[in-house]
Amino acid sequence: MPNYNRSSDGTIESAFVALSDPTRRAVIQALSGGPASVSELAGPFAMALPSFTQHLGVLESAGLIVSKKKGRTRICALNPQALQNAEAWLAAHRRQWEERFDRMQAHLENVTKDNSNE
Numbered sequence: 001m002p003n004y005n006r007s008s009d010g011t012i013e014s015a016f017v018a019l020s021d022p023t024r025r026a027v028i029q030a031l032s033g034g035p036a037s038v039s040e041l042a043g044p045f046a047m048a049l050p051s052f053t054q055h056l057g058v059l060e061s062a063g064l065i066v067s068k069k070k071g072r073t074r075i076c077a078l079n080p081q082a083l084q085n086a087e088a089w090l091a092a093h094r095r096q097w098e099e100r101f102d103r104m105q106a107h108l109e110n111v112t113k114d115n116s117n118e
Contacts, residue, residue, distance in 0.1 A: 015086045018062035023047075023055050028078065031065060035077035038067075 018024055027041055042052040056076060059065045063082040067074050 012086060012089050014062040015064055015082055018058050018064055019086075021055065021058075023052075024059055027055065027059060027076075028064065028083075031076060031078045035075050038074045038076060041076060 019028070023045060026044070030036060030041055030044075038049075038053065038056065041056070042049055045052055056065065056067070060067060060076075063079055065076050066079050067076045069075075
């Protein structure tokens with residue numbers, strides 16, 4: 001069973017927890033090509049279908065994918081809004097860290113310059 005609290009809060013935290021697993025990232029990658037059935041998604045993985053569907057449950061609980069029944073087949077698709085929210089969070093934090101690294105680099109250059117002038 002995936003090590004994850006299956007709350008369906010759809011938060012950024014739950015999205016990143018869901019994306020921390022390589023199987024679930026591979027499912028997201030596969031769904032980037034368009035909707036697919038559970039059996040199509042499970043095909044490349046060497047695991048039992050119940051185990052695989054737990055991974056889908058984690059992704060769905062995090063709001064990253066949606067699924068619907070079509071006849072006897074369950075079809076999964078990406079929820080682009082959830083991925084955009086995660087991307088926006090990453091972009092904001094990336095800018096913050098780049099600014100910090102730029103300030104640190106400027107400080108180190110000043111310290112190096114001051115030490116070489118002594």
